[in-house]
Amino acid sequence: MRDEYQPKPPNVPQIRLYQDWLQKKRGLSLDGYDALWRWSTTDLPGFWQSIWDYFELQSPTAHTAVLADDRMPGAKWFEGAQFNYAQQVFRHADAAHAAGLPAVISRNEKGVARELSWPELKRQAASLALHLKEQGLEPGDRVAAYLPNVPETIVAFLAVASLGGIWSICSPDMGTPAVLDRFRQIEPKVLIACDGVTYGMRDYDRTQVVAEMRSALPSVRHLVLLDNLGVDTQALQPFAGLAQACSRDDAEVAAFEPVWLPFDHPVWIVYSSGTTGLPKPIVHGHGGIAIVMLAHLVLHSDIGCSYKPNNLGERFHWYSSTGWVMWNAQMAGLLNGTTCCIYDGNPGGPRDKPDWTTLWRFGADVKATFFGAGAAFFANCMKAQIDLSTCGDLTNVRALGTTGSPLSADVQNWVNAQFERIGTPGMWWSNISGGTDFAGAFIGGNRELPLVPGEMQCRLLGCAVEAWNEQGEPVIGEVGELVCARPIPSMPLYFWNDEGNKRYLSSYFDMYPGIWRHGDWLKVTPTGSCIIYGRSDATINRHGMRMGTSELYAAVEALPEVLDSMVVDLEYLGRESYMPLFVVLRPGVQLDDAMKAKLNGAIRTALSPRFIPDEIFQVLEIPRTLTGKKQELPVKKLLLGQPVDKVVNKDAMANPASLDFYVELAKRRPAA
Numbered sequence: 001m002r003d004e005y006q007p008k009p010p011n012v013p014q015i016r017l018y019q020d021w022l023q024k025k026r027g028l029s030l031d032g033y034d035a036l037w038r039w040s041t042t043d044l045p046g047f048w049q050s051i052w053d054y055f056e057l058q059s060p061t062a063h064t065a066v067l068a069d070d071r072m073p074g075a076k077w078f079e080g081a082q083f084n085y086a087q088q089v090f091r092h093a094d095a096a097h098a099a100g101l102p103a104v105i106s107r108n109e110k111g112v113a114r115e116l117s118w119p120e121l122k123r124q125a126a127s128l129a130l131h132l133k134e135q136g137l138e139p140g141d142r143v144a145a146y147l148p149n150v151p152e153t154i155v156a157f158l159a160v161a162s163l164g165g166i167w168s169i170c171s172p173d174m175g176t177p178a179v180l181d182r183f184r185q186i187e188p189k190v191l192i193a194c195d196g197v198t199y200g201m202r203d204y205d206r207t208q209v210v211a212e213m214r215s216a217l218p219s220v221r222h223l224v225l226l227d228n229l230g231v232d233t234q235a236l237q238p239f240a241g242l243a244q245a246c247s248r249d250d251a252e253v254a255a256f257e258p259v260w261l262p263f264d265h266p267v268w269i270v271y272s273s274g275t276t277g278l279p280k281p282i283v284h285g286h287g288g289i290a291i292v293m294l295a296h297l298v299l300h301s302d303i304g305c306s307y308k309p310n311n312l313g314e315r316f317h318w319y320s321s322t323g324w325v326m327w328n329a330q331m332a333g334l335l336n337g338t339t340c341c342i343y344d345g346n347p348g349g350p351r352d353k354p355d356w357t358t359l360w361r362f363g364a365d366v367k368a369t370f371f372g373a374g375a376a377f378f379a380n381c382m383k384a385q386i387d388l389s390t391c392g393d394l395t396n397v398r399a400l401g402t403t404g405s406p407l408s409a410d411v412q413n414w415v416n417a418q419f420e421r422i423g424t425p426g427m428w429w430s431n432i433s434g435g436t437d438f439a440g441a442f443i444g445g446n447r448e449l450p451l452v453p454g455e456m457q458c459r460l461l462g463c464a465v466e467a468w469n470e471q472g473e474p475v476i477g478e479v480g481e482l483v484c485a486r487p488i489p490s491m492p493l494y495f496w497n498d499e500g501n502k503r504y505l506s507s508y509f510d511m512y513p514g515i516w517r518h519g520d521w522l523k524v525t526p527t528g529s530c531i532i533y534g535r536s537d538a539t540i541n542r543h544g545m546r547m548g549t550s551e552l553y554a555a556v557e558a559l560p561e562v563l564d565s566m567v568v569d570l571e572y573l574g575r576e577s578y579m580p581l582f583v584v585l586r587p588g589v590q591l592d593d594a595m596k597a598k599l600n601g602a603i604r605t606a607l608s609p610r611f612i613p614d615e616i617f618q619v620l621e622i623p624r625t626l627t628g629k630k631q632e633l634p635v636k637k638l639l640l641g642q643p644v645d646k647v648v649n650k651d652a653m654a655n656p657a658s659l660d661f662y663v664e665l666a667k668r669r670p671a672a
Helices: 014-026 033-042 044-054 085-090 093-098 118-134 151-163 176-186 207-216 251-255 286-300 325-336 358-366 375-384 409-421 499-508 549-557 593-606 632-639 656-668
Strands: 065-069 076-079 104-108 113-116 142-146 166-170 190-194 196-199 202-205 222-226 266-271 281-285 315-318 339-344 370-374 399-403 428-431 433-435 440-444 465-468 479-484 516-524 530-535 540-542 545-547 562-567 570-572 575-578 580-585 615-618
Touching: 014 044, 014 286, 033 044, 044 065, 044 076, 044 286, 076 286, 085 118, 085 151, 085 286, 085 325, 093 118, 104 151, 104 358, 113 118, 113 151, 118 151, 118 222, 118 251, 142 151, 142 176, 142 207, 151 166, 151 266, 151 325, 151 339, 166 176, 176 207, 176 281, 190 207, 207 222, 266 286, 266 325, 281 286, 286 325, 286 440, 315 325, 315 358, 325 339, 325 370, 339 358, 358 370, 370 375, 375 399, 375 409, 465 516, 499 516, 530 549, 530 632, 549 562, 549 580, 549 593, 562 632, 580 593, 593 615, 632 656
Parallel strands: 104 339, 142 166, 142 190, 166 266, 190 222, 315 339, 315 370, 370 399, 399 428, 580 615
Antiparallel strands: 065 076, 104 113, 196 202, 266 281, 433 440, 465 479, 479 516, 516 530, 540 545, 562 580, 570 575
16 A cells, blocks of 8 residues: 655645656656646546556455446446445554544534544444444445534444445434435434534534434434433433444454445435425445545645644644535545544534634644635635634644635635735635535646636546536636536436436436536636636526626625625516615614615626616525525525425525515515
8 A cells, every 4th residue: 555644745736746646657747737637537437547546445356447338327437346435444544543643633612622543433433333233234224314523423424334324414403304304215224313412602402303303214223322412311212322332342343344335335315405395315426435535635625644744644624514515525534544623513603702713713723734614604704804813823724625605806815814924825725616416526726726816726637527608518718507528436326216317317417418517607717717606596697698696795795894695686588687685784784875885886896787786685694505505596486476485495594584584575576
């Protein structure tokens, strides 16, 4: 095995190490990143075989072909190979431990600090796996998890994956109906849940929710319970304590090894953030997820064990709840032996006294080298005008990551200035854009390319991403539909219980058969960098000019009086569009004529007079999903006259009460 822990100069990007390997082992000398990307997207077997070899992935049986069936959907990858996600993680246990690197470092809002060594991670996962096996868990059985972002959740996933069980998780901040909408579809055999959670310095007892879940899921034969709050759980008997199930330390645990599975054996089921109907249960495979995660995290986000400041190793943090696919991406750092730094709680501090230094102080405490979060987090930090010099020693941070929504140039420049003041100029960002749908990124970073605030550096290797115009032609320098013209290994195997692949096909292949349509507006610049303009189904089309909502938000939210905003464009056949703007203003600021003029002026200056809204409304909150995305499409449908229960699942929202204003507004508007 290649020595992942041999120190290398920290100024050598991981992608450069890969390209040097390509030249040495494959004789490939490609001139510039564009040539490398084009090779990776035209010679798919050659590229993905190189990733298999570069990371020295293991299988007891050889694969007969890298890509046996080159089509979407239905591509067949590495047929004949066997794989196990957990086995790939545990490969690093001995070497990483010998190098003095922990596997998981965690903190929570109450200040509880924990560290999990690699041997202990492996021992606990083996112990729990044996417990689940004794309860009858077999390959293909589903395990539903209702757990927070704590080390036990990672242990539980690895235990399930090691047996070939299919993992599916919901965050405990989700309401019972939203959770059941997901778990009922997959009929889990085992439920692993917590007794409660802490968020915003408030404790939330979840024992009643767990009882309701077990009652509503007749397929569940066994409950494993995490004692997270220490509340009375007698009413939930019978159950096994998670701590006890992970506590075995005997010869059988020491000898335990994950089972070898077909490369495309299901590893987990994640759920789309669809706004209507039941959430789509998306099934991903062990091998496809691991190989894509390694290529993305290591080569593009430059996360790897070759970087060892102060002999700490790489300490990778990306803030997420367990209900967001970035939790899966955070955990994937373990695939390459990287230390994962996880935080359980509200990144904005207590609800009654917001503190946007909370996560930064955590990063300083754990000596994070890579610090990632959603774009909204960084925007909130700028709005709050925090001072990073008060957050502890952040000089170990060498890279920042963001996703979830477009990051404005203003926010990126503000964060850069903060780091420059604390002595870390020239901060590198890995701005990524991808999705739960394929548990990966299409667009991301490259430490060797120019970094322009407001842009993403490149299309990722192996991802044949293009912007297509209305004629289905690729365009450069123009905004178009983001499509992926060739398959990648982490695309869904299928949707659970999707007869004839109907939902799968309608989700991604309805517009361009055989071509993945992602649902974002994308511009590929002449230099190869990329700009995401928001969801293509929430596009503004004013007087023949199309624009993504993110550009308008950047203009409006740059005003110090504006905390948040949302715009929707209502188009009717044969009628002019109606475009209202909704704004959340700072306390004490009123939406008077002067404020309206300021908002309109910002839009006129930054965009065009065409995009001046028809009306502006001051609201208390912008409706958002549990992962922080603005609910543009549901509000658009509401204002077009559709009933609220048909356009949005309130239990999948972070602030369902915020919809009341829009429902009343819809009643006052004439029907379309």
